[in-house]
Amino acid sequence: MTISELKTDRLLLRQWRESDVMPWAAMNADPLVREFFPQVMNYEQSAASVAYFSAELAARGWGWWAVEEVATGEFIGFAGLDPVDEELPFGGVEIGWRLARAAWNHGYATEAGHACLDYGFDVLGLAEILAITAVGNDRSRAVMHRLGMSYDPADDFEDPTVEGPLRHSVVYRIASPRAG
Incomplete structure (x- = not known):
């Protein structure tokens, strides 16, 4: 399978490299x-997630891409598309992102998100893409809004894969502008 790469003016979404593991582990x-995740991750957990993301990209050609700043070549996080976890009460494909703190407030999550939405609609032919986060994650919810995604409180749910106050989750949706 050919692994897709997505490029914007400032970002490259690409396959993972061994050199990404250390900065990814530092982020995690x-x-x-990790404020809106159950816990921080240790080095071994982060390395295992890189191996998993890399294998999924190799098998499918798309998924959770490593995000690199084009101007510097620096790894700054991840973004991508992935089938919704089967434990959740709905299906579909979700969009997501996680960036190192130094990459916040530069518009990178929104820029990567637009590239992922375009790929999902234009290449994968998806009719709809979802975004899921904990109810209190205002930063991610702001990105979802900037991406043109809609929120309906009727879609709120308790995430069965999470314990505690982060369990209450929201879903944002966007339909393909190409659907007709």
């Missing part, structure tokens, strides 16, 4: 980056 050890 940052309590602020």
Whole structure:
């Protein structure tokens, strides 16, 4: 399978490299980056997630891409599309992102999100793409809004894969502008 790469003016969404593991692990050890996840991740967990994301990209050609800043070649996080976890009460394909704190407030999540939406609609032919987050994650919800996604409180749910206050989750949706 050919692995798709997505390029914007400032970002390259690409296959993972061994050199991404250390900065990815540092990101996942940052309590602020992981504020809306059950816990921070250790190095071994982060390395395992890179191996998993890389294998999924190789098998499908799309998924959770590593995000690199084009101007510097620096790894800054991940973004992509992935089938919704089967434990959730609905199906579909979700969009997501996670960036190192130093990459926040530059519009990178929105820029990567637009590239992923275009890929999902134009290449994969998806009719709809979802985004899921904990109810209190205002930063991600703002990105979802900037991407043109809609929120309906009737879609709120308790995530069975999460314990505690982060369990209450919201769903944003966007329909393909190409659907007719």
